[in-house]
Amino acid sequence: EGYSSGTILPEGEAELRDRLDRAGIPSTARAEIAVLAASPEAGQAALVERVPSVLGSAEFTKAGVVVVEGPTGLLIVEVLAG
Secondary structure (H helix, E strand, O other), X not given: OOOOOOOOOOOOOHHHHHHHHHOOOOOOOEEEEEEEEOOHHHHHHHXXXXXXXXXXXXXXXXXXXXXXXXXXXXXXXXXXXX
């Protein structure tokens, strides 16, 4: 099945806040962005295109990125906090 199904919660949802708190990352601003792409370059372009205002925001001072290669390409998830 790979990663062909699942849920990423929208920016600011309580579950993301709870996960960051459990990891010891206090935050007042949070965002989680997920894209599917054929290559790392296409994934980065998709992230920037999807929410340019979030990625350029000074309120985010911490970032975490995970890239998983699967049967349909790359799943890239970026978590931002500030």
